[in-house]
Amino acid sequence: MNTPFNLDEHRRNRPRPTLAPPPERYFEQLPMRVMQRVQIAPATIAPGWGWLAALTAPMRTALASAVVLGGFAAAFWLTPNAPLTATSPDALARVPQEQLLNYLLTTDQRITLVDLAEVPGTASATPASTYWQASPTELRELLDQQSADESYL
Amino acid sequence: MEDQEILAKFHDPAARNVAFNQLVRKYQRQVYWHVRKMVINHDDADDLTQDVFIKIWNHLEGFRQDASLYTWIYRIATNECLSWLKSKRHKFLLPLTDVTAELSAQLEADKSLAGDEIELKLQKAILMLPDKQRLVFNLRYYDEMPYEQMAEVTGTSVGALKASYHHAAKKVEAQMLQMVG
Numbered sequence: 083m084n085t086p087f088n089l090d091e092h093r094r095n096r097p098r099p100t101l102a103p104p105p106e107r108y109f110e111q112l113p114m115r116v117m118q119r120v121q122i123a124p125a126t127i128a129p130g131w132g133w134l135a136a137l138t139a140p141m142r143t144a145l146a147s148a149v150v151l152g153g154f155a156a157a158f159w160l161t162p163n164a165p166l167t168a169t170s171p172d173a174l175a176r177v178p179q180e181q182l183l184n185y186l187l188t189t190d191q192r193i194t195l196v197d198l199a200e201v202p203g204t205a206s207a208t209p210a211s212t213y214w215q216a217s218p219t220e221l222r223e224l225l226d227q228q229s230a231d232e233s234y235l
Numbered sequence: 236m237e238d239q240e241i242l243a244k245f246h247d248p249a250a251r252n253v254a255f256n257q258l259v260r261k262y263q264r265q266v267y268w269h270v271r272k273m274v275i276n277h278d279d280a281d282d283l284t285q286d287v288f289i290k291i292w293n294h295l296e297g298f299r300q301d302a303s304l305y306t307w308i309y310r311i312a313t314n315e316c317l318s319w320l321k322s323k324r325h326k327f328l329l330p331l332t333d334v335t336a337e338l339s340a341q342l343e344a345d346k347s348l349a350g351d352e353i354e355l356k357l358q359k360a361i362l363m364l365p366d367k368q369r370l371v372f373n374l375r376y377y378d379e380m381p382y383e384q385m386a387e388v389t390g391t392s393v394g395a396l397k398a399s400y401h402h403a404a405k406k407v408e409a410q411m412l413q414m415v416g
Contacts, residue, residue, distance in 0.1 A: 086408065086412060087407075087408050087411035087412055087415060088408070089376065089404055089407060089408060092353075092357065093376065101271060101272070101275070101342075101345055101347060101348070101358075102277070102345045102346050102347040102348075103347070104267065104271075104277055104280075104281070105277070108281075109263055109264060109267075112259065112263050112267075112281075112284070112285075113256050113259040113260050113263065115285065116259050116285055116288045116289070116292075117252065117255070117256055117259070119285060119289055120255065120288075120289060120292040121252075
């Protein structure tokens with residue numbers, strides 16, 4: 083049968099833990115080494131930022147996250163609206179109908195009466211009639227002459 | 236030099252370094268051995284002991300004297316040890332047994348334990364305790380710290396500490412019975 087081990091009895095026989103002692107003169111030199119480190123430590127912190135060192139690690143992480151998120155938010159609010167591209171439907175819708183017609187008729191575009199007649203809302207527009215120089219009946223006849231296939235091209 | 240005198244001098248910028256030097260001289264052995272029993276290896280204990288005193292330097296200005304200076308220093312040393320052991324496990328992704336095995340190997344390399352088989356086995360049995368329980372065991376068994384003071388150091392109730400020490404002692408004795416017998 084195994085002999086029970088008694089901790090109290092063992093301590094009476096060996097009052098101290100028996101790990102190897104530190105190197106000779108260790109405790110004579112330790113205060114000096116600690117003092118060297120505490121003298122160096124404050125100098126490594128940039129002036130004005132000492133309060134950062136006083137914060138706990140989670141607080142510093144939270145602060146860094148807040149700064150990054152704040153930066154993104156500021157960049158978002160301060161950036162002017164992106165310029166609309168020429169193909170944006172909203173931008174085209176804002177151009178007056180008259181200006182569009184002027185552009186199409188004055189530039190070197192091959193616009194025919196048929197093209198203009200197919201622009202929605204232009205059939206009764208006043209400016210269109212100025213340029214078409216054609217009656218609604220003439221327009222209708224021209225449209226009727228187009229084959230079904232062509233009108234879908 | 237008494238603690239109150241050290242603290243008073245520390246608050247005087249002209250005498251701060253002298254006061255802190257006195258503090259280190261007064262408590263260095265207790266801090267070192269407290270740490271050493273937890274980390275076993277001298278080099279690690281040396282690094283941690285210095286870190287403990289750096290922390291004390293950084294926070295002594297705000298020390299409110301709710302507890303004694305001795306208890307406060309022990310608390311800082313305890314927290315440093317537990318954090319170090321925790322980070323060691325996380326750093327290497329080692330399970331508990333591997334860190335225990337590493338510390339156990341360091342025990343075997345300790346010259347003072349060479350030839351003292353019973354003591355070596357006892358130290359190995361203590362290493363098998365979870366860190367916090369090992370800390371409680373060391374404070375009570377080796378440092379013979381009163382439970383009330385242990386409660387201040389660890390932030391745990393006296394009842395819980397008594398139960399923890401009782402369980403730790405039983406585990407160590409059972410382990411010794413297994414290893415020695």
